[in-house]
Amino acid sequence: MPSPVSADRPAAQPPGRGAVEALISQTRRLKGDVDAVRRDARSGGSDPEDRWQRALCDLALHQLDDLDAHLAQLRDGPAPTGTTTDTADQAAADTGNTADAPDTVSAPSAGPEGPRHESLLSRVGSAEWNLLTDEASWSGELYRILGLEPASPALTLDELPALVVEEDRPKLTSMVTDCLVDARSIDGEFRVVRPDTSVRTVHMMGEPVLGEDGSTASMWAVLRDVSELRLHRRTVLESSDSVRRHRRQDRTERRLAAEVQEAVLPAWTGSLRLPRGGPRALDLAARHLQAATPGLIGGEWYDALELGDGTSLLSVGDLTGQGVAATSGMAMVLGAVRGMAMAGTSPGRLLSLLSQLLDTAAQPALGSALCCHYRPGTRTLVWARAGHPAPLLFRDGTGRVLQAPDGAPLGVTPNAAYGQAEVTLEPGDLLLLHTDGLLSGHPGTTVMDRLLGLAPRFTRTSTAQDGLRTVVEEFGGTERVDAACVLVAKVTG
Incomplete structure (x- = not known):
């Protein structure tokens, strides 16, 4: 993973375990509160405003699930080599989703409250590309995100665009170029086509790592599968549009009814x-x-x-x-x-x-x-x-x-x-x-x-x-x- 020296800041010191535990507790309490609101919203039937409220609650719970697992990773520290699955199981157990931490990506299972999310650790991976040796180093999670075999060699920056949807390739190229040439941080999204032809949306954040002479020696990045998150956000937007249409219809009907009443x-x-x-x-x-x-x-x-x-x-x-x-x-x-x-x-x-x-x-x-x-x-x-x-x-x-x-x-x-x-x-x-x-x-x-x-x-x-x-x-x-x-x-x- 990255060198301790990045383009614009030194490596931060990890927070104390007690502070992280407190954040985890707060996150889980908030999840319970949001889930209670969601359960109330589910009783609203098919009204557009009820659907919009449920969609917002689902999106919030999805993000809180991710935050919970992130904090579990932060508390437990990086996994030793060869123990990726054990760490995934532990973080999933912390979030109550032990069934969602398989070695390979599988479709979310459905329960009484709807589809369950995949484990966060199967959706967040990391990579470092060494510009001096043209070598790439990937975490096991990144292979799962991209649907590649863990035994296959990591793709170089020149090879990575081959997995990207054609219309998103210029965006990836621009982000990487800005990072390597202008020492800018990377923060953007693109879509990848996995070998099974499924399309996933990936959010990439990274920075250049400077060598002793001040030049860019490598680039590191964290890549996150945000497909489900984007799906939830689309649901929220569509529900919000439905609410606005419903309200416009109500205003129109109210106006027409008032005109009829006034006339009669x-x-x-x-x-x-x-x-x-x-x-x-x-x-x-x-x-x-x-x-x-x-x-x-x-x-x-x-x-x-x-x-x-x-x-x-x-x-x-x-x-x-x-x-x-x-x-x-x-x-x-x-x-x-x-x-x-x-x-x-x-x-x-x-x-x-x-x-x-x-x-x-x-x-x-x-x-x-x-x-x-x-x-x-x-x-x-x-x-x-x-x-x-x-x-x-x-x-x-x-x-x-x-x-x-x-x-x-x-x-x-x-x-x-x-x-x-x-x-x-x-x-x-x-x-x-x-x-x-x-x-x-x-x-x-x-x-x-x-x-x-x-x-x-x-x-x-x-x-x-x-x-x-x-x-x-x-x-x-x-x-x-x-x-x-x-x-x-x-x-x-």
């Missing part, structure tokens, strides 16, 4: 009065509340529509799913609700037809809905629900949940029938309609108590907008899990 939900902001003529009307205000954690947009909706006979339709609902599929389905459902209501369809019959529509659609969907028909002449509210929270009525400082027959969620049961309920409202009453998302992330009884507990505050409100503001202050904070729609109606006369 009612355009009115602030307060709306229905019907627009006559003394007896509903003062309306509504809001779509985003989830505290941004995500894909869902299929929740609210709507208020004046019908041809002077009555009004109020509805809220939610389709399962997220993204463009959910918002486009919501657009179809909301269009159907409006069309059937304009045709005079009663709330119960409307929900029955809506459920059939979802069941027979090209892309069947499930959902819930609440449909209310308000007759201002008698202040009567006729309503039906399909798997949806019932309306809340607040009057004279108290609140209650309106009772009606339960109805199956939309799209669940073919030819489902939905019963109706009727209630007479009074001036000053406040009606609250909402989707399930308003209550998500809270125990059911607690949420209902919180909602009904708003009654005294609603009594002090004079408009629907004030009532909506009260709901948003109570439920629009950072604890919200899902998006939701809220519609508030106040009887004005």
Whole structure:
């Protein structure tokens, strides 16, 4: 191996055994921590970000395995001549890979955690080329890296390029020339073709060794088979690219879903009065509340529509799913609700037809809905629900949940029938309609108590907008899990 004098520095003194043992212990603790992270990442399924995390963990473990074996070599010192295999077995035993230190290179075996790496000592070799005698000296590991018989003569610097992939030969020639002529250190990679036609990537680091007259007498180098390492890095890069593509797709879908939602939900902001003529009307205000954690947009909706006979339709609902599929389905459902209501369809019959529509659609969907028909002449509210929270009525400082027959969620049961309920409202009453998302992330009884507990505050409100503001202050904070729609109606006369 190298002379004790290199081109730019004297030989370093080896570290103490105790210091190396401490480094080995730290490395193994870190390996355990990384392996724990990797095991957690493996439960993530096929999500691109999970694959990227697993690839990074595999790469880190691979490098820590190498570091562990390097330190074992440093602790044990160079192997005596003829004992290469014994040293390999010892280092492999230190790293827990005794089965991976054969005399010849073999394919990694597969275990429950995936392919096992070859022993580090079968992937790191050394060489010295004497420029004065044109002789070469190789370690046994270098023969294994290059797939050559240990009994064959070591290749000279002129012969070495014959093993290198043709397009990488200029790179090797340039590195060697810079080292011998300009006394530069070598640090680069090239690919070699072994006699069995397999291609390996080799990382070479070396320096010129000066003679007594100051001229370059020889060159020494350490060559490492980094094929597996490069494979892991490619996996990380490919997984990272997949994550970026996945995120771009998510952003695109989120943008399209938002555009569909904006185009379909009612355009009115602030307060709306229905019907627009006559003394007896509903003062309306509504809001779509985003989830505290941004995500894909869902299929929740609210709507208020004046019908041809002077009555009004109020509805809220939610389709399962997220993204463009959910918002486009919501657009179809909301269009159907409006069309059937304009045709005079009663709330119960409307929900029955809506459920059939979802069941027979090209892309069947499930959902819930609440449909209310308000007759201002008698202040009567006729309503039906399909798997949806019932309306809340607040009057004279108290609140209650309106009772009606339960109805199956939309799209669940073919030819489902939905019963109706009727209630007479009074001036000053406040009606609250909402989707399930308003209550998500809270125990059911607690949420209902919180909602009904708003009654005294609603009594002090004079408009629907004030009532909506009260709901948003109570439920629009950072604890919200899902998006939701809220519609508030106040009887004005």
